[in-house]
Amino acid sequence: MAALIAKGLRKAFSDTQVIKDLALELQSGEVLALIGRSGSGKSTLLRLLALLERADGGDAWLGQEQYLSEGIPTSAPFRFRRRIGFVFQDHNLLPNFTVLENCTLGPIRSNHIEKREAEGDAETILKALGVADKLRDYPSSLSGGEAQRVAIARALLMRPQVLLLDEVTSALDPESIEAVIASILKIKSLSKTDNLSILVVTHILRFAESFATRIAVLDDGRIIESLPANCFAAEAHSSVARSFIERDLRGWTDSK
Amino acid sequence: MRYDWNFSVLAPYAYAFFRGTLLTIALSVLSFVIGTAAGTLIGSWKPSGVAERVFYLFNDTVRALPPLVLLFLVYFFPVRQLLGVEPLSAFWSSVVAFSIAQAAYSVDLTRAALDQVPRNSILAGLSIGLTRADLWRFVVLPDLVRQVLPAQIAFFIGIIRLSNLASIIGCQEVVFVTRQVSSQAFRSFEPWILVAAIYVALVLPVTWASRLIEKSKWLKRRS
Numbered sequence: 001m002a003a004l005i006a007k008g009l010r011k012a013f014s015d016t017q018v019i020k021d022l023a024l025e026l027q028s029g030e031v032l033a034l035i036g037r038s039g040s041g042k043s044t045l046l047r048l049l050a051l052l053e054r055a056d057g058g059d060a061w062l063g064q065e066q067y068l069s070e071g072i073p074t075s076a077p078f079r080f081r082r083r084i085g086f087v088f089q090d091h092n093l094l095p096n097f098t099v100l101e102n103c104t105l106g107p108i109r110s111n112h113i114e115k116r117e118a119e120g121d122a123e124t125i126l127k128a129l130g131v132a133d134k135l136r137d138y139p140s141s142l143s144g145g146e147a148q149r150v151a152i153a154r155a156l157l158m159r160p161q162v163l164l165l166d167e168v169t170s171a172l173d174p175e176s177i178e179a180v181i182a183s184i185l186k187i188k189s190l191s192k193t194d195n196l197s198i199l200v201v202t203h204i205l206r207f208a209e210s211f212a213t214r215i216a217v218l219d220d221g222r223i224i225e226s227l228p229a230n231c232f233a234a235e236a237h238s239s240v241a242r243s244f245i246e247r248d249l250r251g252w253t254d255s256k
Numbered sequence: 257m258r259y260d261w262n263f264s265v266l267a268p269y270a271y272a273f274f275r276g277t278l279l280t281i282a283l284s285v286l287s288f289v290i291g292t293a294a295g296t297l298i299g300s301w302k303p304s305g306v307a308e309r310v311f312y313l314f315n316d317t318v319r320a321l322p323p324l325v326l327l328f329l330v331y332f333f334p335v336r337q338l339l340g341v342e343p344l345s346a347f348w349s350s351v352v353a354f355s356i357a358q359a360a361y362s363v364d365l366t367r368a369a370l371d372q373v374p375r376n377s378i379l380a381g382l383s384i385g386l387t388r389a390d391l392w393r394f395v396v397l398p399d400l401v402r403q404v405l406p407a408q409i410a411f412f413i414g415i416i417r418l419s420n421l422a423s424i425i426g427c428q429e430v431v432f433v434t435r436q437v438s439s440q441a442f443r444s445f446e447p448w449i450l451v452a453a454i455y456v457a458l459v460l461p462v463t464w465a466s467r468l469i470e471k472s473k474w475l476k477r478r479s
Contacts, residue, residue, distance in 0.1 A: 052379055082385030092380040095478040096398060105394060106384030140478045158384055 002061070003028040003197035004049065004162050009058035010071070011044055018044045020221035022058070026162065029195035031188075033208035033229065035244055036218035042201040043089070045218065046164045049199070050086045051077040062161060082110045085160030089167045091151040093139035099126065100135045103154045111158065118157070125153045128190055129183045145176025149183045159192050165200040169207075181207055205248040209233065217241045265441045266450055269433070276433035277454055283347065283429055284416045287354035292408060294355065295362020296400075300370065318360040324421050327353040331425045350422035354415055361411055362404075369403040370396070402476075409466040413459055430454055 004026040011019040018041040026032050036042050047053035049060065051073055060068035067073060067080045093102045103122035107113040113121075126132045129149040131142075139147055148168055155163060165184065169177040188196060202208050208215050209229050216226040217240050225238045233245050266273075303311055318326070330353040335343045344352065373396050381395040423432035434451040438444045 050383060052382055076387075078382070078385045078387050081382055084383075086383040088376070088379065088383075090376060092376040092383075094377050094380055094395065095374070096402075106386070109390050109394070110385035110387075138478050154384065 001028045002026065002063075003030070003195070004060070004062060004199070006049060006058060006060040006068075009045070009048055009060070010056040011041075011048055011053065012056055018221055019048065019055075022222055024049075024216075024223060026197050026199055028063075028197055030214060031198045031200065031212045033212035033215045034199060034201045034218055034223075035203065035205060035208060035215060035241070036201075037240060038203075040218045040240075041221045042218050043166050046086070046166045046199065046201055050084045050164055051081055052086065078110070082106075082158060083161045085155035085158055085163035087148070087151050087155045087163070087165045087168050090171050091139070091144075091147040093142075093147055093151060093154070095139055098136050098138055099131065099142070099150050102139070102150060103157050106154065106158045122153065122157055125156055125190055126150065128186060129153055130179070143176060144172045145179045148172065148176070148180045152180070152183050152187065156187060156190060161193060161197065163187065163191075163196060163198045165198065165202075167201050167203065170203060177204075181211075185211060203244075205233075205244045217244075259445075261446070262443060263446050263450075265443050266437065266446055269437045269441070269447075272433045272437065273430065273450065273454070276428060276430035277458075279347070279427070279429040280416070280419055280431075280454075281458065283350055283354070283419045283422060283427070284412070286351045287358055287419070288412050288415050290351065291355035291358025292362050292411075295359035296366045298359065299363040299366025315360050315363055318356060319364075321357075323353070323357055323418055324424065326357055327421055327425060329353075330356070346422065346425045346427035349425060350419070350427050354419065358411060358415060362408070365404050365407055366400065369400050372403060373399045406466065406470055409462065409469070413462055416458055416462070417455065 002025050004024070006022065006024040009019050009022040009024070010017070022045065024045075034042055034045070044053060048055045048058075051068075055068060055071040057071040058068060059066060059070065062080060062083060067075070073080065093099075094105070097105065100119060100122055103126065104115065104118040107118040107121065108115055123132060123135065126135065126149075129152065131146050131149050131153070134142060134146060134150070139150070142150065148171075152165075152168070168184070169180050172180060184200075187198065200208070200212065205215075209232060212229045214226060215229050215232045215236075216223050217236070217238055218224070219238065219240045225236055225241055227235055232241070233248075236242065236245065321329075327350060330344075331346065331349040333343075335341055343349075377395050377399070378391065381391045386394065419429060420431035422429050423435065426432070430451055434447045438447040441447065
């Protein structure tokens with residue numbers, strides 16, 4: 001069963017067509033990694049899917065429910081955004097809210113969860129991600145890696161059906177990248193949603209291979225290739241994929 | 257050379273000064289609250305095209321007017337002839353005029369501050385499914401208030417000092433009282449010393465409060 005389907009998705013910025021008639025299917029429980037050159041439209045695609053950007057056209061379904069029809073949300077966008085988790089490239093934590101407040105605002109206001117319960121959930125997840133000692137801190141006092149882990153917790157605590165991760169490690173130093181990736185690897189076990197589906201945009205192929213079930217290549221606004229992760233390196237033939245594979249031989253970090 | 261200080265002549269007028277001071281406070285607070293609320297609302301509204309240009313022309317025009325001229329325009333506006341209703345009292349004409357001026361300043365302040373609300377925070381608020389109202393309440397408004405509060409307090413102090421213009425159209429606020437007392441008591445200096453003290457007593461606490469607020473942890477924009 002598909003958790004998320006998009007068809008005919010289009011988006012242009014002024015004269016540049018960034019997403020061109022794109023089709024995508026994310027199976028329930030699947031982890032799909034999306035790779036592509038910078039400027040290929042990866043981030044735009046995620047924002048369109050999360051209704052953080054207005055599409056010019058296209059249809060999309062969340063489970064059985066159509067939420068985008070010819071580029072227009074079929075109901076108030078916040079109803080769908082609540083079910084689609086999003087982790088940004090720069091953590092985007094609210095600067096005037098503490099870590100705990102950042103993590104409970106959505107559950108309390110959007111999902112109508114009791115404050116005490118939301119705080120308990122938040123503490124559990126933040127502890128599992130190794131940032132439980134920062135509960136009362138403001139984002140400005142966190143390191144980049146810590147902030148990004150809090151952002152992952154914030155998205156997870158919304159108990160989304162689908163989680164979108166947008167190059168969450170690209171603004172970090174190698175050490176933080178490791179910690180954040182370790183957190184991402186825990187997402188599935190921490191999620192309270194059965195069969196959480198994850199779409200992750202990354203430029204680290206080795207991470208994609210270890211974490212994802214499938215890898216798709218985005219180029220020039222379209223998905224040009226999509227393969228199971230375990231045979232991607234051997235079978236991918238597009239030039240974009242090949243350049244990623246070659247570059248990856250030089251490694252991202254030499255962690256386990 | 258010596259000057260015969262005589263503050264005792266003011267004693268019979270204590271109640272008049274008290275009432276005048278209350279009126280000054282009422283005039284300032286009402287104008288500030290009404291003007292700020294209206295200006296903030298209007299500033300958050302984003303007109304486009306012709307509506308925006310017309311609106312800005314109006315706004316800039318209001319800001320170009322000296323407060324006294326604005327006051328006369330409101331006070332002498334032929335409401336009975338044009339609108340068929342009774343004209344406003346001197347007090348309410350002043351409230352309307354000062355509110356309009358304060359609103360015009362607030363519109364610009366609000367607009368500039370809205371542009372400064374971090375786009376990343378708005379995206380974050382949207383991504384956790386906040387409704388438009390919640391996005392305003394938890395993300396936009398707190399940031400807006402933090403940004404405009406120091407300037408708005410300065411405007412408030414400005415209104416307190418400016419409110420004495422209302423005496424010219426006969427609103428019996430504290431400067432009006434002072435002018436009457438100085439002619440009736442045949443002492444022209446002492447009443448003005450007293451009214452100066454009253455203004456200082458009104459404004460200084462506001463200044464101190466604004467310093468406290470500026471230093472407070474709560475007002476800090478952490479970004």
